[in-house]
Amino acid sequence: MSAPRMGVANNKEQANNSPSSPAARIMWWWWPSSSRSRSTSCATRRALPAVCVAAAVAAAVIVLTDDGDGWWWGRRSPDGMPSALFIDDPRDSELPFNITADHLLDGLLTSDFSHKSCRSRYEFAAYHKKSLQHKPSPYLIAKLRKQEALQKRCGPGTAAYKNAVRRLDAGDRGAVSDDDTCRYLVYISYRGLGNRMLAIASSFLYAVLTDRVLLVDGGKDAGELFCEPFPGTTWLLPRAGGWFSSSPLSRLRGYLGGAKESLGNVLQSGGAVTVSADGNLTWSVAPPPYLYLHLAGGYEFHDKLFFCGAQQRLLGEVPWLFMWTDNYLVPGLFLTPPFAGELDAMFPEKDAVFHHLGRYLFHPTNAVWHAVTRYYHSNLAAGRRRVVGVQIRVFQKKQPPQVVLDQVLSCVSAEKLLPETITGNGSTSSSHAAVLVTSLSPWYGERIREEYGGKSIAGGVHQPSHEGRQRWRDAAHDMRALSEMWLLSMCDALVTSGYSTFGYVAGGLAGLRPWVMPSAPMWADDWREGLDPNDPPCWRAASVEPCFHSPSAYDCAAGKDVELDKVRPYIRRCVDVKCGIKLVNESSSSQW
DSSP states (O other): OOOOOTTOTTOOOOOOOOTTSHHHHHHGGGOOGGGHHHHTTOOSOOOSEEEEEETTEEEEEEOOOOSSSOOSOSOBOTTSOBOOOOOOOGGGGGSOOOOOTTTTTTTTSOSOSOTTTSHHHHHGGGGOGGGGGSOOOHHHHHHHHHHHHHHHHHSTTSHHHHHHHHHHHHTOOOOOOOTTOOOEEEEEOOSSHHHHHHHHHHHHHHHHHTTOEEEEEOOTTHHHHBOOSSTTSOOBOOOOSOTTOOOGGGGGGGOOTTOTTBHHHHHHHOSSEEEOTTSOEEESSOOOSEEEEEOSTTOOHHHHGGGSHHHHHHHTTOSEEEEEOOSOOHHHHHTSGGGHHHHHHHOSSGGGHHHHHHHHHOOBOHHHHHHHHHHHHHHTSGGGOEEEEEEOOOOOTTSOHHHHHHHHHHHHHHTTOSOOEEOTTSOEEBTTEEEEEEOSOHHHHHHHHHHTTTTTBTTOEEOOOOOSSOOTTOHHHHHHHHHHHHHHHTSSEEEEETTOHHHHHHHHHHTOOOEEEOOOOTTOSSTTTTOOTTSOSOEEOSSSSOOBSSOOOEETTTTEEOOGGGTOTTEEEOSSOTTOEEEOOSSTTOOO
């Protein structure tokens, strides 16, 4: 059974067996000839990404790699990575699956999807039982069901959507006041997968708060990564026109900070907006058909006024909003006055926002999920081991690898993350532990395996892949990254690199407060800049929430900058980004 493609309105399983599909196109030539005879039974499960053809059935699959313990087999591909081929036993799809409240995450998910169309949606809970104690509020569940109805009523393929696109392309101006008129928020895909997932979660929450349909301009690989989150519709933005189309939807990647259509430019240039004596803002003539929201790192003062109440009232009258961001904006939304009451009702536990939104929105396609579960059960789950996940991301190229390795080993040792037992010869070993390493470089996994060589880590040290460098908009690369995020989220303890959105996603999905290692920023001239040699090798994060790296410190009512961590009891500075903020629980009732 192949993975369902995002963007299929009826949410039915689709065969993704064409050689032109991203997974097949990228990996068809990776198929090692010596592996073919070992895959002909097709009785083993799938892995990532390749194509197995047997019994006249073709299926797009994904390959996870491992150098250390030989579980993955096959020759190396031209880029030096081991590759392998797996496919499901057809009998798997025939197994009964009774959906319970646990599978639905206590109402967070709807039961309107079939299990086999997207197995991760309902199987996910079995790997994260500890996090089930953090239940979604009834109000959040009600808002999600309302949003699903809105997405279905106004989404692509509906008469409402066609009418809205026609008005947009015609440049029709006018406020959205009719209850039957749909409004839209288009998220423009930007940066790596971790950034995109945090930005999509932020965009979705903003859409829920403002009664807008969320559409994701996710790039070519979006359908290979995630199943649809909304029943009966798609969240993928349909392609608009051709190369010469005049539709604003065909120029989404042409907008940058300072564009004339941006909120910041509109507010700064004057004329379009009138300011009353009491400070209220109104459109001078009529609201524009669309506005661009530039909310990426390094955005300017007038763009940051997005987080002000008066500006939000202006935006409420604009039919289409295009959002460009690489940030986790949620803490900023909590500081935006019009949203405070709704957010308090939706999230009584302030430190569980991404934990709930991420588990609601992001469900790996069957190909990715099968690779994840296969790798987990074969390498990490045996003997009820304690699995420690170590996520290493080095942003500063000049930083010596040995310094980073020493930091990792010191953190694991100082925090006693690996349980020790005394062996017969008096030495110590972690007999009920395994280590999962994720890094772009194989060097760290190899060195950690050497450090814990022999029998000191009975469960072994495992590194699924090593890509060498980050590749934006590469389907195979993103599939492996997504798989490793989910594998990290299945661990019992996490050590992550500061600044890394990859680590944020894994910790948030798992409901694990990670130990965060300080990282040298990529923009520093000297890798030592910003690092204190007296600091410990890692700090425990204050919550499982991701960090908002580039918040606005401007208090709209006061008309001045403020100390953000002193404005609300649930806002605190991040341990890894000095200017960043994150949500924490204001009471002691939330335990992770």
